[in-house]
Amino acid sequence: MDKRNEIFERMHEKMTPSREAEAGLFARADQLSGEEDTPSAAETGGIIMSRTIKDNTHETELNTVRSRRGGIIAAAAAIALVIGIGGYAAFGRGALDTDDTPLPAAGSSSEEAHHLVAHGTVPATDDMDVPGMTGEQALEKAAKLLGIPISAISADERKTITDHGIETYSFTAVCNGMNKVTLTVPTGLITETDETEDPFMTETAAGQALTDAGIAHDGFDAMASYEYTAKYDNKDHSGWRILFTAGDSRYSYFIDDTGSIVEKHVTSLNRALHETTEEEAKEMVNQFLNVNYKAPAMTDFQSSEKETDSGVECYVFKCRAMLSSGDYSTAYVPDGTLSAFDGDDTFMTETAAGMALSDAGFGHRDFDLLTVTPSVFMTEDNRSLEGFRVAFIADGTYYFTSIDSDGKIVSRSILSEEEQNRLPGREYNYDEDTKVTTVTAITPEDTSSAESSQSLNMPAEKDGKLTEEEALELALYVAGVPREYVEYESHTIEQYEVECYLFSINTASSRYEVVVPTGDASKDREPDKLIDNSLEGPVPQGTGVKVSEVRAFAWTMGEKQVADPDTGGVKTVKVCNTSLLCKGQNYVDIIDVDVQ
Amino acid sequence: MHTEHSRREDLENAVRLYKKLVYGIAVHELSSRADADDVFQEVFLLYFRKAPDEGFENEQARRSWLIKTALNYCRRFNCSVWNTRVEKKDPEELAAEIFDDETESSIFISVKELPEKYRVPVYLYYFENMPAAEIARVLGTRESTVLSRLHRARKKLKKQLEGEFFDG
Numbered sequence: 231m232d233k234r235n236e237i238f239e240r241m242h243e244k245m246t247p248s249r250e251a252e253a254g255l256f257a258r259a260d261q262l263s264g265e266e267d268t269p270s271a272a273e274t275g276g277i278i279m280s281r282t283i284k285d286n287t288h289e290t291e292l293n294t295v296r297s298r299r300g301g302i303i304a305a306a307a308a309i310a311l312v313i314g315i316g317g318y319a320a321f322g323r324g325a326l327d328t329d330d331t332p333l334p335a336a337g338s339s340s341e342e343a344h345h346l347v348a349h350g351t352v353p354a355t356d357d358m359d360v361p362g363m364t365g366e367q368a369l370e371k372a373a374k375l376l377g378i379p380i381s382a383i384s385a386d387e388r389k390t391i392t393d394h395g396i397e398t399y400s401f402t403a404v405c406n407g408m409n410k411v412t413l414t415v416p417t418g419l420i421t422e423t424d425e426t427e428d429p430f431m432t433e434t435a436a437g438q439a440l441t442d443a444g445i446a447h448d449g450f451d452a453m454a455s456y457e458y459t460a461k462y463d464n465k466d467h468s469g470w471r472i473l474f475t476a477g478d479s480r481y482s483y484f485i486d487d488t489g490s491i492v493e494k495h496v497t498s499l500n501r502a503l504h505e506t507t508e509e510e511a512k513e514m515v516n517q518f519l520n521v522n523y524k525a526p527a528m529t530d531f532q533s534s535e536k537e538t539d540s541g542v543e544c545y546v547f548k549c550r551a552m553l554s555s556g557d558y559s560t561a562y563v564p565d566g567t568l569s570a571f572d573g574d575d576t577f578m579t580e581t582a583a584g585m586a587l588s589d590a591g592f593g594h595r596d597f598d599l600l601t602v603t604p605s606v607f608m609t610e611d612n613r614s615l616e617g618f619r620v621a622f623i624a625d626g627t628y629y630f631t632s633i634d635s636d637g638k639i640v641s642r643s644i645l646s647e648e649e650q651n652r653l654p655g656r657e658y659n660y661d662e663d664t665k666v667t668t669v670t671a672i673t674p675e676d677t678s679s680a681e682s683s684q685s686l687n688m689p690a691e692k693d694g695k696l697t698e699e700e701a702l703e704l705a706l707y708v709a710g711v712p713r714e715y716v717e718y719e720s721h722t723i724e725q726y727e728v729e730c731y732l733f734s735i736n737t738a739s740s741r742y743e744v745v746v747p748t749g750d751a752s753k754d755r756e757p758d759k760l761i762d763n764s765l766e767g768p769v770p771q772g773t774g775v776k777v778s779e780v781r782a783f784a785w786t787m788g789e790k791q792v793a794d795p796d797t798g799g800v801k802t803v804k805v806c807n808t809s810l811l812c813k814g815q816n817y818v819d820i821i822d823v824d825v826q
Numbered sequence: 827m828h829t830e831h832s833r834r835e836d837l838e839n840a841v842r843l844y845k846k847l848v849y850g851i852a853v854h855e856l857s858s859r860a861d862a863d864d865v866f867q868e869v870f871l872l873y874f875r876k877a878p879d880e881g882f883e884n885e886q887a888r889r890s891w892l893i894k895t896a897l898n899y900c901r902r903f904n905c906s907v908w909n910t911r912v913e914k915k916d917p918e919e920l921a922a923e924i925f926d927d928e929t930e931s932s933i934f935i936s937v938k939e940l941p942e943k944y945r946v947p948v949y950l951y952y953f954e955n956m957p958a959a960e961i962a963r964v965l966g967t968r969e970s971t972v973l974s975r976l977h978r979a980r981k982k983l984k985k986q987l988e989g990e991f992f993d994g
Contacts, residue, residue, distance in 0.1 A: 237933065240930065241933065241953065245849055245953075247866040250863075251866055252845070256834075256837075256838075258867070259834065259871060259874045263834065
């Protein structure tokens with residue numbers, strides 16, 4: 231055989247599955263022979279993890295098959311090894327030398343091993359002596375308390391370490407797209423130490439957080455820490471996010487590189503959610519989506535459902551701000567109902583929403599409102615990325631996170647209280663009888679809302695001809711522009727075979743064209759004509775709407791960025807943003823038209 | 827007709843003959859040994875459950891089935907939500923875990939970094955000694971396509987590797 235083939239032959243010999251994988255295969259095959267419904271690896275596991283557990287005296291090699299969904303399934307060989315030495319006492323507490331311990335042949339495991347392989351649980355045995363806890367238990371505890379779903383953690387290394395007399399498990403994990411999260415769980419075992427100084431408390435961000443919270447080094451139950459960069463006050467702040475639980479409370483800190491505590495939230499692990507009706511939930515969404523518009527805050531709710539995920543019941547709305555030309559968002563508002571958690575939180579593990587919550591240090595039950603919107607981002611090297619923009623309110627703070635479709639966090643920002651106060655406020659009054667929402671826009675500089683508020687009421691429908699003033703009021707409403715910001719020109723046109731006013735409205739940043747049929751039926755020639763693009767500036771065709779059915783329609787030209795499949799970057803396309811108010815409706819339809 | 831006992835024997839036989847084939851494919855397609863172990867288990871478990879009672883038509887057919895199943899499982903795994911969320915190992919890291927020889931590591935990394943349409947024929951041709959005609963049958967393509975892909979792959983590999991490992 232020539233040298234070239236020798237190399238491939240050698241390499242081929244080395245590419246073999248692990249002993250445990252083979253043993254596990256035959257164990258599962260034996261199970262299949264006996265049972266109809268053997269769970270597949272997709273259901274029960276299959277990740278083979280090999281790790282070293284160290285304590286002060288011994289090094290223990292343990293190989294387990296670990297489930298992606300959180301259960302632990304041990305290969306027959308591994309469990310036989312563990313059971314053979316007195317259960318999980320082998321985790322560093324027993325005298326164990328694995329080098330000479332033979333692994334049993336596949337299929338010869340004890341009954342308990344078969345039980346474990348099938349059901350993925352560790353049964354308690356009478357002779358188990360667990361003064362602290364096992365590594366698996368520590369990981370599970372961390373996940374539950376911190377709200378980081380265990381199935382999202384891939385830990386490469388686990389050790390028991392002793393720090394200032396406090397024994398802990400420390401895992402380096404990848405969790406929900408966050409790289410290198412360090413999870414720390416005290417086992418409960420504390421040994422005496424002569425050390426008086428505790429550098430963990432004095433020299434680490436984690437220690438600083440504990441100190442601020444008034445928690446001792448051995449007083450927390452589980453902790454996660456990871457590098458974090460957030461944008462607020464128009465600049466980036468790098469530092470550490472420290473998340474820990476102690477007693478009934480869950481603490482989330484963001485400590486920057488200078489050691490300043492930038493952010494601090496304390497929530498109760500037993501937090502009772504505020505009970506919310508559907509109307510209240512819609513109103514919250516209404517305010518949230520329209521927060522950037524100086525115009526009537528109206529939301530188009532395309533659909534409304536209820537959904538329970540991982541014990542949290544939410545109203546789920548497909549919705550969009552009326553004046554938005556973007557995609558529809560999915561909005562979640564918890565209704566206050568919490569049911570039992572089944573241990574598998576797919577909302578947190580498999581959605582952009584869950585990732586954004588996790589990243590900000592919050593759990594599934596911590597948000598008051600959350601929206602997810604498809605989005606396109608630009609990278610530093612001018613590539614476009616498709617992904618999602620997640621916005622949520624938790625603990626009184628607004629969080630905005632961009633996540634690409636691969637699950638990586640693209641950007642984060644937090645709206646500080648000061649920035650929140652700079653946003654225009656809204657007052658909403660919903661009239662049940664007329665089914666009209668009256669919105670009052672209030673600018674933050676106002677000292678008195680009564681003195682300087684601008685009312686943007688939907689004008690009532692009227693039979694007969696509108697005066698120019700009435701038509702203007704309607705035009706401003708449909709365009710969503712408060713009167714005080716405009717200059718306008720008015721014409722009367724007959725191009726639609728129906729007499730109309732045409733207003734050209736200029737604000738500081740935009741120009742709107744608004745058509746308002748006058749209502750003078752004597753001037754109608756062909757009232758059945760559909761809206762078309764006879765006028766300058768395109769108007770959507772194919773709306774199926776007749777001019778005679780319309781109270782007003784407005785359009786403005788704008789631009790938006792979309793992904794360019796040819797270059798991989800983004801391109802700017804012109805859009806015509808049209809608002810349409812039909813007779814008998816109390817809301818404005820927003821239609822986006824791409825202009826070639 | 828297979829009895830349970832003979833199915834078990836058949837599985838053991840298949841594993842003995844083809845575990846390196848299946849595992850080798852998986853380790854080239856995926857990013858960790860643990861994931862490759864996973865796919866190894868799934869492929870043979872499916873074999874155990876679904877292999878025809880009367881056996882395959884011939885040994886070639888059995889091997890072909892295992893290769894296609896392994897490739898399908900790898901593709902499915904690579905597209906899974908889990909896989910898109912978890913940090914993957916670098917090929918260098920994976921190579922270091924399997925091979926202690928620098929040349930072997932380099933070859934592994936270079937092959938692993940080929941696009942799939944080149945990587946799979948290269949693996950089957952050089953590591954499994956499969957003739958191009960059989961590779962074509964397994965992959966459902968023409969022999970000439972396999973040969974041209976091998977040719978292009980060799981050109982890429984020669985640029986990256988010193989030494990004439992991938993001659994025709």
